[in-house]
Amino acid sequence: MNLLLAAIALLMSGALMSLIAGRRQNLAYTFALTAISGAAFLIAGAVMPLLLHPQTLIASHNWLVPGGTFALSVDPLAAFFLLPIAILPPLAAIYAGAYLKDDGKSRNLAPHWALYALLMASLIMVVMAANVLLFIAAWEIMTISSFFLVSYDHQHSEVREAAWLYLLVAHFGLLLITAFFLLAGSHCGSLNFVDFAPLTQAGPTLTAILFLLALGGFGIKAGLFPFFVWLPAAHPVAPSHVSALMSGLVVNAGLYGVLRAMLLLPPLSALWGAIILTLGLLGALYGIAMAMLQKDVKRCLAYSTVENIGIIFMGIGLGVLATAQQLPVVAALAFAGALLHIWNHTLFKGLLFLGAGTLLHATGTRNLDQMGGLLKRMPQAGLLIIGGSVALAALPPLNGFASEWLIYLGLLHAGVAMSGVSALGISMVLVLFGIVGTLAVVTFTRLIGIALLGEARSPAAAKAHDATPAMLWPMRLLLLGCLLIGLLPQLTLHLLTPVLNQMTPTAVPELNATFAQSGQIGLWGMILCAALIIVALLLTALQRRRPTTPATTWGCGFPRPTARMAYTAESYSGIAHHHLLPQALQPKLSTKRPRSLFPATVQFFQHSQEALLQRCYQPLFSALAERCVRLRWLQQGKQHLYLLYIFICCAGLMLWNILADKGL
Amino acid sequence: MLLQLLLHLLIVLLFPPLLLGVITRTKALFAGRKGPPLLQPYYDLHRLWQKGFVISRTTTWVFRAGPIVGLTVPLLAALLIPFGAIPAPFSFNGDLILFVYLFALARFFTASSALDTGSSFEGMGAAREVTFACLVEPTLLFALIVLVRLSGGFSLNQLLGKHLVTSWQSAGASLLLLVIALFVVLLVENCRIPFDDPNTHLELTMIHEVMVLDHSGPAFAMILYGASLKLLVLGALLVRLLLPWDSGNPGVDALIFMAGMLGIAVTIGVIESVMARLQLVRIPQLLIGTTMISIFALVLVLR
Numbered sequence: 001m002n003l004l005l006a007a008i009a010l011l012m013s014g015a016l017m018s019l020i021a022g023r024r025q026n027l028a029y030t031f032a033l034t035a036i037s038g039a040a041f042l043i044a045g046a047v048m049p050l051l052l053h054p055q056t057l058i059a060s061h062n063w064l065v066p067g068g069t070f071a072l073s074v075d076p077l078a079a080f081f082l083l084p085i086a087i088l089p090p091l092a093a094i095y096a097g098a099y100l101k102d103d104g105k106s107r108n109l110a111p112h113w114a115l116y117a118l119l120m121a122s123l124i125m126v127v128m129a130a131n132v133l134l135f136i137a138a139w140e141i142m143t144i145s146s147f148f149l150v151s152y153d154h155q156h157s158e159v160r161e162a163a164w165l166y167l168l169v170a171h172f173g174l175l176l177i178t179a180f181f182l183l184a185g186s187h188c189g190s191l192n193f194v195d196f197a198p199l200t201q202a203g204p205t206l207t208a209i210l211f212l213l214a215l216g217g218f219g220i221k222a223g224l225f226p227f228f229v230w231l232p233a234a235h236p237v238a239p240s241h242v243s244a245l246m247s248g249l250v251v252n253a254g255l256y257g258v259l260r261a262m263l264l265l266p267p268l269s270a271l272w273g274a275i276i277l278t279l280g281l282l283g284a285l286y287g288i289a290m291a292m293l294q295k296d297v298k299r300c301l302a303y304s305t306v307e308n309i310g311i312i313f314m315g316i317g318l319g320v321l322a323t324a325q326q327l328p329v330v331a332a333l334a335f336a337g338a339l340l341h342i343w344n345h346t347l348f349k350g351l352l353f354l355g356a357g358t359l360l361h362a363t364g365t366r367n368l369d370q371m372g373g374l375l376k377r378m379p380q381a382g383l384l385i386i387g388g389s390v391a392l393a394a395l396p397p398l399n400g401f402a403s404e405w406l407i408y409l410g411l412l413h414a415g416v417a418m419s420g421v422s423a424l425g426i427s428m429v430l431v432l433f434g435i436v437g438t439l440a441v442v443t444f445t446r447l448i449g450i451a452l453l454g455e456a457r458s459p460a461a462a463k464a465h466d467a468t469p470a471m472l473w474p475m476r477l478l479l480l481g482c483l484l485i486g487l488l489p490q491l492t493l494h495l496l497t498p499v500l501n502q503m504t505p506t507a508v509p510e511l512n513a514t515f516a517q518s519g520q521i522g523l524w525g526m527i528l529c530a531a532l533i534i535v536a537l538l539l540t541a542l543q544r545r546r547p548t549t550p551a552t553t554w555g556c557g558f559p560r561p562t563a564r565m566a567y568t569a570e571s572y573s574g575i576a577h578h579h580l581l582p583q584a585l586q587p588k589l590s591t592k593r594p595r596s597l598f599p600a601t602v603q604f605f606q607h608s609q610e611a612l613l614q615r616c617y618q619p620l621f622s623a624l625a626e627r628c629v630r631l632r633w634l635q636q637g638k639q640h641l642y643l644l645y646i647f648i649c650c651a652g653l654m655l656w657n658i659l660a661d662k663g664l
Numbered sequence: 665m666l667l668q669l670l671l672h673l674l675i676v677l678l679f680p681p682l683l684l685g686v687i688t689r690t691k692a693l694f695a696g697r698k699g700p701p702l703l704q705p706y707y708d709l710h711r712l713w714q715k716g717f718v719i720s721r722t723t724t725w726v727f728r729a730g731p732i733v734g735l736t737v738p739l740l741a742a743l744l745i746p747f748g749a750i751p752a753p754f755s756f757n758g759d760l761i762l763f764v765y766l767f768a769l770a771r772f773f774t775a776s777s778a779l780d781t782g783s784s785f786e787g788m789g790a791a792r793e794v795t796f797a798c799l800v801e802p803t804l805l806f807a808l809i810v811l812v813r814l815s816g817g818f819s820l821n822q823l824l825g826k827h828l829v830t831s832w833q834s835a836g837a838s839l840l841l842l843v844i845a846l847f848v849v850l851l852v853e854n855c856r857i858p859f860d861d862p863n864t865h866l867e868l869t870m871i872h873e874v875m876v877l878d879h880s881g882p883a884f885a886m887i888l889y890g891a892s893l894k895l896l897v898l899g900a901l902l903v904r905l906l907l908p909w910d911s912g913n914p915g916v917d918a919l920i921f922m923a924g925m926l927g928i929a930v931t932i933g934v935i936e937s938v939m940a941r942l943q944l945v946r947i948p949q950l951l952i953g954t955t956m957i958s959i960f961a962l963v964l965v966l967r
Contacts, residue, residue, distance in 0.1 A: 434801045441794055
């Protein structure tokens with residue numbers, strides 16, 4: 001506990017020192033990086049023992065704020081979420097030093113570093129807080145510091161709009177979270193989590209209301225369907241290392257909230273499990289379908305975050321469903337898969353956002369169609385991006401497959417154990433999950449194929465340079481993590497035992513068998529690696545011995561193929577979206593067709609919009625805004641009037657308090 | 665046990681190209697020609713193996729990863745699937761998911777390898793391959809779920825185990841639908857008429873063959889051998905469903921399995937001779953229809 005508090009103190013002082021260093025860029029960066037990496041070691045040192053020998057640390061101090069004490073608690077679930085915070089931020093910070101080097105010449109980066117350290121500190125505090133007010137304060141600091149980090153390039157209107165959308169939606173979520181905690185607190189008569197025990201005896205209606213509030217509030221942060229609309233806008237516009245943090249860690253805070261709420265509430269019914277499972281599946285399908293259509297590399301990755309969060313919620317939903325129906329094997333597999341996928345997602349999404357940053361850094365564009373042929377010019381970064389794509393498409397032998405395999409196996413077990421309509425439903429879920437997997441292959445072959453392979457599609461891409469070692473090493477370490485979890489999933493799963501113990505106590509006897517089975521996946525990952533290496537060596541040896549003639553690509557006899565003839569991002573996904581997607585999700589096309597015998601210049605432009613935001617939320621909220629115009633007279637824009645409102649409010653509350661005391 | 669393992673490996677290593685030879689011979693007989701010798705695919709592989717490489721200047725190591733993964737994946741997948749009554753050498757709970765995802769890995773690198781050439785034809789083929797896979801995968805998964813429910817096991821060995829004989833009596837209709845659905849999967853995944861034509865010379869109309877246009881020499885031999893292995897591995901699913909008997913003698917079991925595979929090869933040859941290639945836009949419709957058949961098979965098992 002003290003180590004974690006020391007980590008927070010170190011981060012805060014690091015933030016302060018880098019602000020003081022101000023325009024001395026290197027000094028500010030050194031302070032921030034020292035604090036961030038020091039804090040990371042402290043967290044890792046504090047958390048690893050907790051995952052190996054499960055126990056709960058509790059601390060409580062008096063503070064001046066009303067409503068309970070300054071209460072902290074680190075149980076296995078908190079430790080589970082703390083470990084990724086020790087890994088991604090220092091790596092992204094090392095990367096960012098090189099990534100922002102050019103920016104540092106023209107602007108003051110000290111506030112950026114301070115906010116970065118502040119975000120890390122607030123992430124730790126969110127997970128540790130065991131008091132409602134402390135939690136909400138930490139949550140709000142996390143939102144605001146990430147808002148400022150996202151609006152780094154605030155001179156562009158696109159960035160400002162996305163950041164505003166994020167701030168608005170995040171505060172709508174905060175409203176729901178506050179409602180959840182206040183309702184829970186008033187039921188239990190305390191704002192400390194320790195005293196929330198009566199909540200586990202709550203009736204079904206109260207449980208339903210509370211869980212709905214928690215699912216909505218935390219789901220907004222996590223990017224749960226249908227609340228994710230801010231995510232594909234805000235994640236891509238941030239600087240790449242911040243995108244990595246947003247997608248890899250900030251969404252985890254939302255997941256932590258949902259899981260924490262599940263622990264505070266009585267065991268959820270099977271219906272809730274089915275609802276979470278369905279929402280997760282819809283999110284996964286929607287996310288990957290939209291990711292397939294994006295021309296913007298980082299927007300594609302942001303939608304893939306929606307997909308992966310969907311998969312995690314599928315695992316959680318299946319776990320809840322199975323726990324309620326007394327299917328311990330399914331519950332063990334589903335929760336193990338969901339939890340492992342959370343760690344995996346942090347690793348590979350961090351890796352790919354950093355990778356997308358190297359592409360952006362090298363070419364100056366996020367548009368796939370302006371890249372092409374980058375693997376030749378940036379072999380190191382390209383290799384790492386391809387590795388990350390394989391992990392993200394959940395292909396063996398990397399880690400994405402290990403966690404999805406657990407969820408698949410859980411679904412199969414559930415399909416056998418259930419009967420009738422519910423078995424058909426579970427089978428449908430499994431097959432739709434399979435479609436998510438195949439669409440992921442479309443999305444990521446498109447991402448690497450259009451950006452990295454073939455010929456350069458623009459002059460900028462032709463002049464691209466490989467990333468510096470400071471940018472490459474963090475990515476290498478992340479890919480190494482992906483490979484290790486992929487090859488040794490059973491060891492990683494043993495770390496999850498205490499968390500699974502908390503989430504689904506009935507499934508504990510089944511855990512060892514589950515882990516042993518996943519060992520087979522690791523073994524096959526090793527066999528696959530070995531076989532691939534042997535065949536690759538064979539081909540290389542043959543190539544050395546045989547004559548090798550370089551030539552141009554076969555173009556049906558056409559001798560001078562150009563990059564303009566190559567398949568583009570739109571044409572690659574065109575056949576898929578024509579045949580597979582519903583009308584509402586189809587991208588908007590604007591074409592000028594050739595009309596006369598000798599056609600003039602022809603244009604084709606494809607733009608994929610966020611259908612849910614444009615068709616549902618915007619009409620809804622503009623309608624609401626029109627209705628609210630009638631209250632406009634309240635908003636006079638004069639300070640003394642607002643002071644009067646505050647006074648009336650306080651007076652009213654005092655009166656109410658007095659009357660309530662007298663029992664009126 | 666050891667004999668079974670040996671037979672399994674021998675079939676994996678030596679048998680697959682013969683299937684291609686049988687298909688070609690059947691088509692030749694239908695067309696009234698004598699046709700090439702049955703062992704022609706072996707000669708072709710040998711000839712390609714002796715040749716040098718011609719490699720496009722546009723390409724990188726990803727181009728070479730295509731054939732490597734394309735050969736390794738079917739080889740490993742063949743170790744997971746039982747050949748008739750000869751059980752798979754490796755088997756564990758959930759290996760069917762690994763089986764499906766291994767082929768996804770192969771697809772990932774075949775498509776990337778095609779995109780690496782920068783050719784519009786190969787991009788076209790890659791786009792078609794990955795898209796049609798989205799329509800084939802549901803059928804395969806539904807089929808596996810039906811088998812999981814019928815057997816109660818979670819490994820391919822159990823799925824295709826001895827229970828099939830009794831299952832044909834209790835759930836014959838469902839298994840029959842599965843055989844139809846899996847045969848369509850076999851045709852699509854192995855780029856056969858009516859979905860794709862391995863012998864066409866129009867790059868615009870091809871799917872799989874267009875992706876490998878730029879490969880040459882030993883790399884191309886690896887692709888051809890990998891393709892024939894894939895035919896064997898997916899055909900093995902079908903053969904076991906159709907011939908679920910267990911003779912008790914590994915040698916006889918191997919012969920039954922090989923006869924079944926040759927039967928499938930002849931059937932493919934007949935279909936290729938009597939049918940024309942489907943229009944590309946019709947393929948998704950047919951595949952969705954096949955998925956419906958497999959859903960129906962599942963419903964019949966659940967009732």
